[in-house]
Amino acid sequence: MRRSEYFSAMLGALERPDKVWTQEGPSSEPLSRSLRAFEKNTDVTKEMLVEKLQRCTGQPLATPMSALVATIVLEASRLALRMGTQKAHVMLQMPAHRDYITLGEHFEHEGGTFGPGSFVQVDLALKPCMVRIGDGRDDLTSIKVICKGSVVAFPS
Numbered sequence: 001m002r003r004s005e006y007f008s009a010m011l012g013a014l015e016r017p018d019k020v021w022t023q024e025g026p027s028s029e030p031l032s033r034s035l036r037a038f039e040k041n042t043d044v045t046k047e048m049l050v051e052k053l054q055r056c057t058g059q060p061l062a063t064p065m066s067a068l069v070a071t072i073v074l075e076a077s078r079l080a081l082r083m084g085t086q087k088a089h090v091m092l093q094m095p096a097h098r099d100y101i102t103l104g105e106h107f108e109h110e111g112g113t114f115g116p117g118s119f120v121q122v123d124l125a126l127k128p129c130m131v132r133i134g135d136g137r138d139d140l141t142s143i144k145v146i147c148k149g150s151v152v153a154f155p156s
Contacts, residue, residue, distance in 0.1 A: 007084035010034055014078065038077065047072040088134035095151060097123045106131070107149045120153035 013035055050069050054061055059067070083090075095101050103109055105117040106129040114120055129149030134140040 004085050004087050007081050011078065011081045014038075014081070014123065022123050023130060040078045042073055046070050047076070049073060051115045087140060088132050090146070091133060092128040093131060093149065094125050094128040099126065100125060103152070105145055105148070107151050110150045110152050114153060114155065118155070120151075120155055122151045122153050124152040125150065
């Protein structure tokens, strides 16, 4: 079983706990252990965040605020599982100082001085380029730019 299928089974068990997860999925014991670990991690994260917020404010959090923190942590945890169910990968690309790049699909010049196709030496990388590899279904190799990066550069 692939990682994406296992995370999908976990997510399904969390979102529909009344359904029995037996169809060509993980056996119930490993899935139960993973769900217990997931819930324990979520609880510990919530407690740590509440504790840090209380330390910042110098007083206990009101019940509605604690409930909001719990909701945020739970939703972020489930989002992480949803991301794990995808077959696509998200990657950040960031050139280093003095790297040579060609401006275009992945990076643009912050000042607009150099246009697409310019071969430049990076002085300062300001924003990484975010790309997705694969389509989340069958294609595991295509690359799509999600967010173009920006650099400050000198002409080469």
